[in-house]
Amino acid sequence: MKFYKYYANGNDFVIFSADKKADRSELAKIVCNRYKGIGADGLVVLLPHKDYDFEWEFYNKDGSTASMCGNASRAVAHFAHYIKGMDVKLRFLTSAGVIEAEIEKDFVEVNLGQIKYTKKAFEFDNKTWQECDSGVPHLVHFCENLDAFDKKTCEFLRKKYNANVNYAEIINKNSIKVRTFERGVEDETLACGTGMAACFYLAFLKKMVQNEVKIIPKSKEEVFFRFQKDCIYFKGKVRYCFEANYNFS
Missing domain, CATH: 3.10.310.10 (Diaminopimelate Epimerase; Chain A, domain 1)
Known part of the structure; x- marks a missing residue:
């Protein structure tokens, strides 16, 4: 199974795309493990959506889910543009709401929206x-x-x-x-x-x-x-590190 490793401002993430939603808590524990897996702070899954550019699932390294992650939002926007061929301006759905992103080379700015x-x-x-x-x-x-x-x-x-x-x-x-x-x-x-x-x-x-x-x-x-x-904008550099085929056997 192919995964992509990203780094954003001190956080690292494993990212891949899928066709449908699923419970990937155990998968997150496996691939985020820094000894037996790829190693990351979190796992991000990019999913198709009829109204937005995409939807995501976000998992912490312990398999728990989180509504939002600022650095991951910038990393997945970079992935969507450079790996999946999407536009430089994106709107995608998270559990915390819709996130807007704009990519300029390796810098990504996201609109985190209003404070809840x-x-x-x-x-x-x-x-x-x-x-x-x-x-x-x-x-x-x-x-x-x-x-x-x-x-x-x-x-x-x-x-x-x-x-x-x-x-x-x-x-x-x-x-x-x-x-x-x-x-x-x-x-x-x-x-x-x-x-x-x-x-x-x-x-x-x-x-x-x-x-x-x-x-x-x-x-x-x-x-x-x-x-x-009334919105908070967050900008910084994102690094696409590598892609890897992980062996689950």
């Missing part, structure tokens, strides 16, 4: 946290230094609130640094698109940043966010 909700801030462990759903739920804490990132705290909050957990450091009005603990991966990842979007949106609401920012995740690879007409 924000909740009232709360205190935990002498830190202020706020929940924001940017496609999936995220808890955000603004800190003075990202060295404050504490994995035990992240694990506790992730289970208690069933949300991803982010620490954000405001560098200036135009740049933010972010570290994210992701559910489904159950560890800190090198980047998280929806996590960065949640951090950007809350920082913008608090007037800590302008409506266009550069964000630097743990991968150190810069990506760009902007807020326009």
Whole structure:
């Protein structure tokens, strides 16, 4: 079975296309395994759709599903254009809604749409946290230094609130640094698109940043966010790594 390996801003994905929907949780566990499989943070399946360019299924490496993944949305748009021959402007369906994408060489910008909700801030462990759903739920804490990132705290909050957990450091009005603990991966990842979007949106609401920012995740690879007409746009480079025939025997 042929798979395509993609890399986007610290996250890697295995992508392929199929004719119909199915439960591919076990397949995700197999191909995302970094020792016995191809190795990835997630599996993306591109499916035909009568109203949009395509629909996707997204699986985390543990086989669980997620409504949205920002970096995966950019990777699958690149795949749809360069591998499947689709247009440079795309509209595709996810569980979080319709995503619009535009490809320019190896840079892909996606319109993540409107923030689903924000909740009232709360205190935990002498830190202020706020929940924001940017496609999936995220808890955000603004800190003075990202060295404050504490994995035990992240694990506790992730289970208690069933949300991803982010620490954000405001560098200036135009740049933010972010570290994210992701559910489904159950560890800190090198980047998280929806996590960065949640951090950007809350920082913008608090007037800590302008409506266009550069964000630097743990991968150190810069990506760009902007807020326009109530929507969040996310742009960055995507890398098509290789294709492989996986042997299941």
